[in-house]
Amino acid sequence: MPIVGEMTGWMSQSPGDFGLTITWDIELPPSSALAKMSLGGYDEGDDVSHVLVSIVGARRRKPDNTDEFLHFGSKLAFGDPNLTGVSFWMEVVSATGTACWTIEFWE
Helix, strand or coil, X not given: CCEEEEEEEEEEECCCCCEEEEEEEEEEEEEXXXXXXXXXXXXXXXXXXXEEEEEEEEEEECCCCCEEEEEXXXXXXXXXXXXXXXXXXXXXXXXXEEEEEEEEEEC
């Protein structure tokens, strides 16, 4: 199946000495799509520094026209022929981090 479109965005955080967790939700009409998340960059602040990224949830349209909510512990990619939403997550502790999210649409 050919890719017919793409959405891409960046998340960036610099929390200082404390931790920071953010979630970024993308809403879609029912779409054949593949969502991906990757670490873009990381600058360590000390020996406990870390940056974590993940897809933590998604929604997909069921045959009865209701949305099913899916919760993941940690995924870096998720695809579905009826995707209606994706939740991207990032945690930054004692560091500066950037992450890239992408949603590819196919026929």
